[in-house]
Amino acid sequence: xxxxxxxxxxxxxxxxxxxxxxxxxxxxxxxxxxxxxxxxxxxxxxxxxxxxxxxxxxxxxxxxxxxxxxxxxxxxxxxxxxxxxxxxxxxxxxxxxxxxxxxxxxxxxxxxxxxxxxxxxxxxxxxxxxxxxxxxxxxxxxxxxxxxxxxxxxxxxxxxxxxxxxxxxxxxxxxxxxxxxxxxxxxxxxxxxxxxxxxxxxxxxxxxxxxxxxxxxxxxxxxxxxxxxxxxxxxxxxxxxxxxxxxxxxxxxxxxxxxxxxxxxxxxxxxxxxxxxxxxxxxxxxx
Amino acid sequence: xxxxxxxxxxxxxxxxxxxxxxxxxxxxxxxxxxxxxxxxxxxxxxxxxxxxxxxxxxxxxxxxxxxxxxxxxxxxxxxxxxxxxxxxxxxxxxxxxxxxxxxxxxxxxxxxxxxxxxxxxxxxxxxxxxxxxxxxxxxxxxxxxxxxxxxxxxxxxxxxxxxxxxxxxxxxxxxxxxxxxxxxxxxxxxxxxxxxxxxxxxxxxxxxxxxxxxxxxxxxxxxxxxxxxxxxxxxxxxxxxxxxxxxxxxxxxxxxxxxxxxxxxxxxxxxxxxxxx
Numbered sequence: 001x002x003x004x005x006x007x008x009x010x011x012x013x014x015x016x017x018x019x020x021x022x023x024x025x026x027x028x029x030x031x032x033x034x035x036x037x038x039x040x041x042x043x044x045x046x047x048x049x050x051x052x053x054x055x056x057x058x059x060x061x062x063x064x065x066x067x068x069x070x071x072x073x074x075x076x077x078x079x080x081x082x083x084x085x086x087x088x089x090x091x092x093x094x095x096x097x098x099x100x101x102x103x104x105x106x107x108x109x110x111x112x113x114x115x116x117x118x119x120x121x122x123x124x125x126x127x128x129x130x131x132x133x134x135x136x137x138x139x140x141x142x143x144x145x146x147x148x149x150x151x152x153x154x155x156x157x158x159x160x161x162x163x164x165x166x167x168x169x170x171x172x173x174x175x176x177x178x179x180x181x182x183x184x185x186x187x188x189x190x191x192x193x194x195x196x197x198x199x200x201x202x203x204x205x206x207x208x209x210x211x212x213x214x215x216x217x218x219x220x221x222x223x224x225x226x227x228x229x230x231x232x233x234x235x236x237x238x239x240x241x242x243x244x245x246x247x248x249x250x251x252x253x254x255x256x257x258x259x260x261x262x263x264x265x266x267x268x269x270x271x272x273x274x275x276x277x278x279x280x281x282x283x284x285x286x287x
Numbered sequence: 288x289x290x291x292x293x294x295x296x297x298x299x300x301x302x303x304x305x306x307x308x309x310x311x312x313x314x315x316x317x318x319x320x321x322x323x324x325x326x327x328x329x330x331x332x333x334x335x336x337x338x339x340x341x342x343x344x345x346x347x348x349x350x351x352x353x354x355x356x357x358x359x360x361x362x363x364x365x366x367x368x369x370x371x372x373x374x375x376x377x378x379x380x381x382x383x384x385x386x387x388x389x390x391x392x393x394x395x396x397x398x399x400x401x402x403x404x405x406x407x408x409x410x411x412x413x414x415x416x417x418x419x420x421x422x423x424x425x426x427x428x429x430x431x432x433x434x435x436x437x438x439x440x441x442x443x444x445x446x447x448x449x450x451x452x453x454x455x456x457x458x459x460x461x462x463x464x465x466x467x468x469x470x471x472x473x474x475x476x477x478x479x480x481x482x483x484x485x486x487x488x489x490x491x492x493x494x495x496x497x498x499x500x501x502x503x504x505x506x507x508x509x510x511x512x513x514x515x516x517x518x519x520x521x522x523x524x525x526x527x528x529x530x531x532x533x534x535x536x537x538x539x540x541x542x543x544x545x546x547x548x549x550x551x552x553x554x555x556x557x558x559x560x561x562x563x564x
Contacts, residue, residue, distance in 0.1 A: 020376045034367055034383075046401065048410075121539060122517075128322045138321055227517070251400075260400065
């Protein structure tokens with residue numbers, strides 16, 4: 001997904017913009033088709049969830065959302081997403097730097113491996129972790145000996161979230177680093193700024209908007225993760241139940257109000273993140 | 288690119304390289320190896336036996352079929368949307384442009400719930416459609432609809448930047464020489480954006496193969512009818528049949544991996560054409 005977006009930024013910044021005109025005649029038909037399609041496909045479901053939540057009543061919704069289970073689930077989602085985002089930001093930055101500024105045999109393989117989580121179904125991602133840490137897994141004996149639980153526990157869910165959201169920071173930062181080149185870094189270094197200072201004051205400041213965009217993508221992807229944490233976490237109420245797992249259980253229990261209320265909360269958070277992302281992307285293009 | 292960057296000291300370069308590679312090894316290569324080892328442990332014939340299981344086979348077929356239908360619709364509508372967004376300014380065009388990425392932001396499980404609220408058999412619209420013999424939820428159209436929502440941005444976001452780059456003087460020349468707008472589009476514009484369309488369509492296809500959250504809610508998951516491959520895998524894991532889960536996982540993974548390689552190849556070719564001409 002971010003592949004889709006990364007390639008563009010540098011091109012948009014340099015390419016002459018094509019002429020944008022007001023539609024006339026037959027062009028209006030195209031515009032109407034496009035707008036109707038978007039309205040039916042995106043707008044309809046969005047309005048439906050707002051309507052569905054509203055029709056169940058504000059009071060009932062607030063009651064559902066302030067239940068101990070719901071608050072626990074939201075807390076767990078935020079903790080998992082924040083941890084996964086921090087870890088993926090650090091290692092994503094390192095990988096982006098290595099791919100942009102370093103050269104070695106097998107670099108192409110490293111580059112290809114980064115995208116792999118995009119090609120893996122979340123269910124399969126969870127399953128892989130079961131094969132490593134579940135019954136008769138590769139490392140089950142080791143972690144048992146250390147008395148650590150991974151599967152049906154938080155460590156496994158964190159690993160699943162990290163895996164699923166790992167490509168975003170690399171994919172957003174790498175094209176910006178490549179586009180910037182090394183000239184400024186070289187100058188700073190020649191003038192006596194140390195490696196760390198060069199990185200902080202030149203590199204990091206140049207990539208800040210792209211980095212922010214990548215971080216937000218990572219967080220937003222982690223926030224909505226469902227399949228992988230369902231397989232690994234098992235959705236034990238209050239212990240390994242994230243917001244999405246809460247929704248899934250609420251639907252199973254025929255607790256529609258709870259499911260809609262939590263779905264609406266997640267939709268609102270994602271939508272706000274999207275707005276900040278648009279802002280970051282615009283700045284990232286200007287840089 | 289020079290092998291030695293002044294911004295990174297030799298020990299720092301080695302350090303970063305080792306940290307990055309070890310991290311990828313732990314977080315990606317290791318889980319992948321476990322899956323491949325598990326899936327191929329009992330040999331290829333055992334793998335085929337699992338795939339030949341009628342329910343598994345029907346699930347794979349359904350996943351491929353719905354992904355193909357989605358990709359065709361997505362290709363046409365995505366290209367059209369990108370074209371309209373790049374060439375025309377109209378009331379709401381900026382808003383539409385910023386809403387394109389919405390499906391990336393919304394959790395897929397929430398997408399599933401939205402569709403059930405809108406098209407569910409007990410809902411106004413759903414009941415109206417059902418009275419006319421159209422069942423969306425717990426049926427295959429629901430799966431395609433969910434896939435269309437989830438993959439909406441792919442073709443648009445790959446085609447848009449390429450369309451922006453195109454030199455419009457060629458189109459204008461064709462136009463001045465008397466070619467109709469249709470002919471101009473099909474003979475000048477379309478060939479230039481075909482690799483981008485293909486890339487977007489393939490990426491959306493690969494994404495659709497693995498979709499779980501929205502489908503598990505929307506499809507009803509009836510074996511041989513609306514049970515897709517990822518939901519089948521989930522069911523096998525739940526019922527402790529790791530062998531069945533492993534076999535179908537390997538097949539899905541191989542498919543999406545092949546698609547990603549193909550996308551890489553398309554993009555590389557596009558890059559080369561760019562340089563040479």
